[in-house]
Amino acid sequence: MRYLPKSPAEREKMLAEIGVASIDDLFAVIPAEYRLDRDLDVPRQHAESEIIDYFRAAGRKNATNYASFLGAGCYRHYRPVIIDSLVQRGEFLTSYTPYQAEITQGTLQAIFEFQTMIAELTGMDVANASMYDGSTGAAEAVRMAMRITGREKAVVAATVHPEYREVIETYSKHQELPNFVVGYDGETGRVDLAALSAAVTEETAAVLVQSPNFFGVIEDIPAIAEITHAKGALLIVSIAEAVSLGVVRPPVEADIVSMEAQSFGVALSYGGPFCGVIAAKDKYVRQMPGRLVGQTVDSSGYRGFVLTLSTREQHIRREKATSNICTNQALVALMATIFLSVYGKEGICELAEHNLAKASYAAQVLSSQSGAKLRFAGAPRFNEFVLQTDEAPAQWSQRLMDAKIIGGIDLSRWYPELQNCTLWCATEVITRANIDTAAKALAAKLVEA
């Protein structure tokens, strides 16, 4: 086997040194009736060329060469080439969690830079080294708020990503942490502030909203914060489309921000691996889950970095830890750090403005087709919008696919009241031609009729 660095003679030599007759002697501790005395029924050993052929064929079975207007928590942005060249350096790729600080300063400094960038973008004081993704990060943020406030109820906006809400539900089920869902204003698509006021009480640990929300609408964070803080609850803002922070005011009134950083240079990869991250106000840092990198000095006074405040974590505190998280998404956080280095202070704004322009044009062109209209038109948006059509999405989506376009996603799957409503996303990689082709296919019903 080509990954195994031993000759048969070396194996024999080692067995002799150990003092056993055969390798089976080392497995003798396994009761005979449970020893596997046959080959595993898995595919035979493949050559490297065959492995590549297999996955290439699988890639071709997936659709390629489609323009896609799908967003909904997973965004297609251009990925600068240096991201993959740098993260594939073996020193990053094949290194473990940086427990031995003297020989992992590269990973540690990069995480420190990541934490800084996330804090800068979100308007929070500190950020952690990463969470699995935006959904689990949001669930952990709710638990964090519960620990800080000593309260046990959470109010979650219906406009938070539906799959994030499902994950939060799974996490809180056994913590006796009831969640109340607050609806949205049918006109603006924003959180219904009157309903929110009614739902938040002295027992509320946290209010969780997403902005831009699942409909692509930017929430009124100052107003939501006022309602939340009036009752002594904490405001958690979830951000699924991180590029929005280039142009959208950061949620500085929040106490905790839970972000999905996939938009920062991370491949779609059918939904993962992505990169969640939790950021917060300074005073809450000791209740944060996950790893934190801090600056310190070595015995000669040189600056260096270490994992710190680990008394929060499972390997020290066991059942009293803030979370059970251990492995996180370090290499993906590195991708995000490189992406943000490439775009930098001005580039992230310019990139976000291009997204704004593409989505603005797409919303205008698509909604001006006969039988189509824009929902939640009154509220500010980033790069997603909701289109309502007279015709059912199942009908027109096939016409779009024939034109090599994947249109918006059907919202009735999660919001039964939003019949014939679809969520569209247009990032900088969508071209005017894609938008015009989609509009033509959408309108084609009239032609056929």
Place this chain on the structure above:
Amino acid sequence: MTTQRVRPHQTQNEALLFEKSSPGKRAYKLAPLDVPAVDAASLLGEVHRKMAGELPELSEIEIVRHFTRLSTWNYAIDLGMYPLGSCTMKYNPRVNEWVARIEGLADAHPYRPDSLAQGILEIIGNLQRSLLEITGMDAITLQPAAGAHGEFTGILLVRAWHESQGNPRRKILIPDSAHGTNPATAAICGYTVENLKSNSEGGIDLDALTRQVDEETAALMLTNPSTIGVFESQIHRIAEILHARGGLLYMDGANMNALVGKTRPGDFGVDVMHLNLHKTFSTPHGGGGPGSGPVACKAFLEPFLPTPVLHQSEDGTKHWSYDRPNSVGRVRAFYGNVGMFIRALAYILANGPDGLRQTTEDAVLNANYIRKKLEDTYELPYKTGSMHEVVFSDKRQAAKGIKTGDIAKRLIDYGFHPYTVSFPMIVSGAMMIEPTESESLEELDLFIEAMRAIAREVEETPELVKTAPHSTRVSRLDEVQAARKPILRWRRAE
């Protein structure tokens, strides 16, 4: 604090990105906008961002050099042996990275219609089938993002099953040798953790287990082989004791690299377990993730698996099924760390049944070789036969004032990553060594030589060991200061 003391070369002295930044430098160029530009301020009004975030401004070459220089401050499997016990730091095949980036896979959106995702669904199906065969289990979910996330999912399945029987039960038994994630997981799932004391051989004490298992015991979370690298030879008895009182056996699969192709947890009584694709199945650790923690279970737990699950239609096409009334719910958005599934399947394909078995045998051979070569030098607290890892203690060296942590730091000077320090907690001064199958005889002998040399230094020049490492870019770092007044980000000097 010294930040700019002269060192041999800039590569050893690379500043933070923010300190290198200067306004107006750029590493990007956007394609010309082919739609009308918009005025963001007027379009967004109140929600428009007025102050840009303090991101660095640099050119492309500076960014490439920055991260390349940082990378040289890391140790890695690609540089040498990385014998971190319990972490299974094996070779990460490069073809895995290559195939994970193939067009059609890397750029697939999770909400594309199933009809346009048949290639990736086939990969998921094939990986599921292989993992079920390897574990001897009946059903599987790939949704959990890492090992601890898999534990969480597995214990939720346990809880859901007990609830369906009328009582979720109250406690989870966890051996004192377990990983910290086990008790942390049990607590998150609403269970009380009850400690199970190891016997004199470091294994499960059957009498204690019999006494402690009662009608309120939901499950035992067992790592097998245990964290001292010992296979529980009474595993079938353990399962029987639990099952007799209605409890379940959860297996932490962190040490599955000792078992693949030689024995199957499903055959020896395990009800539910997780795997770490980033350990056993060679997906890279990446400096702390991403991982992937699939959970495999017996058929009676299948109805509770997270939503969605993969189904195959009669015509052979695959689709996600959301019709799961008894599911524990979702543990993650979308379907899991799919990029890791691709890499793990590539590893299985490269190995085949013979390669997987040989891999396990070599991992166990390597650990036993190290044990044999070092047992005269370092204290072996448990004499039971080792599987894929061996745990020594610093007992002999501690008598001279040198602790496991010091020996670990000195190993760095010899060009090796340290072993796992002070774990498991049942061994005072533990030195937990897991070589994996990826080490050649030559590398093993160098490691053994280094360990023996350090033992001599402990006798002759203990200060040298106590103040190690001496060869690294930074010396021992002040962790107390880091925690006392945490500096967790860069800020522009006032």
